[in-house]
Each structure stands twice: as structure tokens, then as C-alpha cells.
Amino acid sequence: MRPSDGSVESGPAMWLNRGHIAIRTAVPDECPPWKSEFRVSPTGAEPSAKKAKEAMARHPHVLITGAGMLGAHAARLFLARGWGVTLVDREVKERYLQDILGEDAPVTMIQVDLSDEHATAQALQDVRPDVVLNTAALVAARAQLDPVLTLDINVKMPLRLAQWATSVGAERFVSISSFGVYAADQTTRITESSPTMSPHVSHYGASKAAMENILGAYAVASGLKCVMIRPAIIYGYGPNLGGSIASAILEDLVVRAVRGEAVVLPPGMTSESEYTYVGDVAEAAFGAATYDTDDVFAVFNAGSQQTTSTTRFADVLRALFPDVSVTEAPRDDTLFGPPRQQHATDLTRTIDTLQIPVPRTIEAGLAQFVDDLRSASHLDHVTSLSWR
Ligand SMILES: NC(=O)c1ccc[n+]([C@@H]2O[C@H](COP(=O)([O-])OP(=O)(O)OC[C@H]3O[C@@H](n4cnc5c(N)ncnc54)[C@H](O)[C@@H]3O)[C@@H](O)[C@H]2O)c1
Numbered sequence: 001m002r003p004s005d006g007s008v009e010s011g012p013a014m015w016l017n018r019g020h021i022a023i024r025t026a027v028p029d030e031c032p033p034w035k036s037e038f039r040v041s042p043t044g045a046e047p048s049a050k051k052a053k054e055a056m057a058r059h060p061h062v063l064i065t066g067a068g069m070l071g072a073h074a075a076r077l078f079l080a081r082g083w084g085v086t087l088v089d090r091e092v093k094e095r096y097l098q099d100i101l102g103e104d105a106p107v108t109m110i111q112v113d114l115s116d117e118h119a120t121a122q123a124l125q126d127v128r129p130d131v132v133l134n135t136a137a138l139v140a141a142r143a144q145l146d147p148v149l150t151l152d153i154n155v156k157m158p159l160r161l162a163q164w165a166t167s168v169g170a171e172r173f174v175s176i177s178s179f180g181v182y183a184a185d186q187t188t189r190i191t192e193s194s195p196t197m198s199p200h201v202s203h204y205g206a207s208k209a210a211m212e213n214i215l216g217a218y219a220v221a222s223g224l225k226c227v228m229i230r231p232a233i234i235y236g237y238g239p240n241l242g243g244s245i246a247s248a249i250l251e252d253l254v255v256r257a258v259r260g261e262a263v264v265l266p267p268g269m270t271s272e273s274e275y276t277y278v279g280d281v282a283e284a285a286f287g288a289a290t291y292d293t294d295d296v297f298a299v300f301n302a303g304s305q306q307t308t309s310t311t312r313f314a315d316v317l318r319a320l321f322p323d324v325s326v327t328e329a330p331r332d333d334t335l336f337g338p339p340r341q342q343h344a345t346d347l348t349r350t351i352d353t354l355q356i357p358v359p360r361t362i363e364a365g366l367a368q369f370v371d372d373l374r375s376a377s378h379l380d381h382v383t384s385l386s387w388r
Helices: 049-058 069-080 094-101 117-123 140-145 147-167 203-222 245-258 278-290 310-320 348-354 362-375
Strands: 014-018 021-025 061-065 084-089 107-111 131-134 172-176 225-231 233-235 263-265 272-277 297-302 307-309 326-328
Touching: 061 069, 069 084, 069 094, 069 278, 094 107, 117 147, 131 147, 131 278, 140 147, 140 203, 140 245, 147 172, 147 203, 172 203, 172 278, 203 225, 203 297, 225 278, 233 245, 233 278, 233 362, 245 263, 245 310, 245 362, 263 310, 272 278, 272 362, 278 297, 278 348, 297 348, 307 310, 310 326, 310 362
Parallel strands: 021 107, 061 084, 061 131, 084 107, 131 172, 172 225, 225 297, 233 272, 263 326
Antiparallel strands: 014 021, 272 307
């Protein structure tokens, strides 16, 4: 049972309940049956399993893996559109979630390592989502350090989750891939049928391609509708847990500018690539979860439809922060960096099919990001990054 005073309960499952974000920490082998964590209203009493099922009949429900940058922003969007939301992560940044979701968000948070099959099965045993949105992953640099762990988290975990989704009657499985699956030497704008990379140059890109392939085969075999989203480099307010260096660097630069500190664009930042605001990727994820389709498998790009050079990025920052010094460190292509793309995505199909708003330009997206940071109250985690 969840303690009423919001404290941590001793015993096999620990609860943190500050505000209305209920957090359960699943302890392998000792998880209690799911009882009280399904919450559809901030003020409701603990619902029974029957009440939870009735609530689901009224409200669609999404299980989102990864309470990181994209998972949290997607949760906010689903909540705003009347969905019940369960978030799963192995590391919960509670204050970050409060910033994104608000103090009183009616969301259930389950803390479990999704690569632990047994603990995950127990932690999810009574969750019955209509849609699963899988954002949890090891991203870029962290994936590069450990290919076997990357295979576990970025490929095996989504497949197991899709099997679980089928077993509990979910209708759709949306999984976040990456535009890192595309070849780097595109000659025209990138559509979903543009040439893909072969051989891959990073464990991360290879793992995302493998995830798409195995989920495609699983969708055909099982009939579960699986939709892949391939985002460009995402920026926005995030907890920086999964290892995206590009996202962390962008956040660090913008936070410094917001604080009025001098900004130096680092040498590892790519010379030219596509950057997209996290809220726009969340829109694509929501569209993928809800668009009308009979296809069992589909892939969509997500991005801003424009590439940005480091110099242009610096200019946009200067325009947003006229009193802040913004300079570029000399470029160094030997550093491990995010994918380079000189051609932008063509999102005609994504926008038309998923019925999403036209994504923000870099100017509008960075302005929105700055607004988000200014209204956030827990930025202490954005500290010096390792490239410094
Ligand atoms: N950030 C980018 O630039 C970018 C670009 C393209 C695609 N993507 C993809 O988008 C998705 C979301 O990325 P993000 O930027 O929000 O990353 P993030 O690091 O902010 O969030 C990822 C979350 O997954 C969680 N996670 C990782 N392994 C886990 C495990 N074993 N069990 C439970 N939770 C686990 C992390 O703790 C983290 O909170 C990822 O799939 C990523 O590959 C990101």
C-alpha cells in the first residue's frame, strides 16, 4: 500500500509520493501485486483493479518507457489530451518530472530496470495499456561503450515489451528509433525510403536498425501494430540520463546562456545537422499512437525539416541572448559526435499521415526551449559536461 504521508515505505516495494506523482520502486523477486498505483485523478482514492479497468474503459492509457527528455514531454502531451499515463524508468528524476508534468500530475511512475526481464514482468503485471510508447534506450556515446548492453536495452528489451504488449491486449506499440539509421551521404532530402547506413559506424545506429527490423518481423508475425519514429537530434529540457551527448551539449549551452554566462560551442558539436525541439517529437509520437491505420508496421521521420550549421546555431543564440558572448571552439571531427546530415528530412508524409503541426524552426524551437528553462525550477543537474 502507498503510505499516506508521502514517505518511503519499508519492505519490498518502496513508494515515494510527493505531490501526486506516485513512484514505485520494483525490487527484483519481491514485488508486491500491483494495487494502488493506477491513478486517473489527482484526488481520487486508491482505485481497486476493477475501478482501474473501468477507468481505462473511459480513458485510453499509455505506458511510456523512459522518463527522460522525450518520455517526459510525451507524457505531458498524452496527459493534456486526456490519456492515463504510466511512466517506467530505471532512474527517476522526481524534481525533473515535476518541472515537466507539474506538481499534481496524475501519472504513475514505476522504477524498474527494463533489461531485467523478471523484475519488469512483475512490475508491469497489472498494467493494461492501450498503447506502449518505448523511448527508453542507451543513446549514442553510452551505447558506443557497451555493445552487448546496447543490444539488451535497445533491441531485446523493445522486443520483449512488444510481446508483453500483445499478451495484455495493447493495440499499438510505438518505438523511438533514430535518423542515425540513414546513410550519411544523402543526395536529396531524407524520406523514409532514403538509403540507410551500411555498414553502421556506431553501435547505437546499428541497434536502432536492428530494433526496427526485429519489431517489423514481430509485427507481421503477431499482428501487433508497430510504428517506428526516426527523430533527428532532439533538444529540450531533459534529465540527461540515457547518454545523448548532443542533447546534453545543447542543453548545457542554452542553460549557460539563460544564466548569462559566456557560451563556447564545443569542438565535438557536428558541423551541420538537423535539430528538432522535443515537443515536436512528442507530437509525432502521439500521432503515431493515434492515427488511423490498418498497417501492422510503419516508419516515420521526425525533425524540423532544416539543417543547422554550428555557425547558424551560434547566430540564433546571439539573437536570443544579445548580452551573452557566444563563440565557436575550433572544429574537431576526430571526436565522437552526433550524425552529420547536410540534407534535411522531408516530413510531408509524417505531417499528413500523423496529423501533426508543422515542427518548429530552430529559431522557434530554441525560443520555446528557453521559455521552458525559464519556467523550470530544478536545473541543478545541468552541470559541467565531460567535454569541457
Ligand atoms: N536525444 C536525441 O538526440 C535523440 C535523437 C534521435 C533519437 N533518440 C531516441 O529517442 C529516445 C528518447 O531519447 P531521450 O533524448 O529522451 O533520452 P533520455 O536519456 O533523456 O531518456 C532515455 C531514458 O531511458 C531510460 N532508460 C535507459 N535504459 C533503461 C532501462 N534499462 N530501464 C529503464 N529505463 C531505462 C533512461 O534512464 C532515461 O531516462 C531514445 O530511444 C533515443 O534513442 C534520441
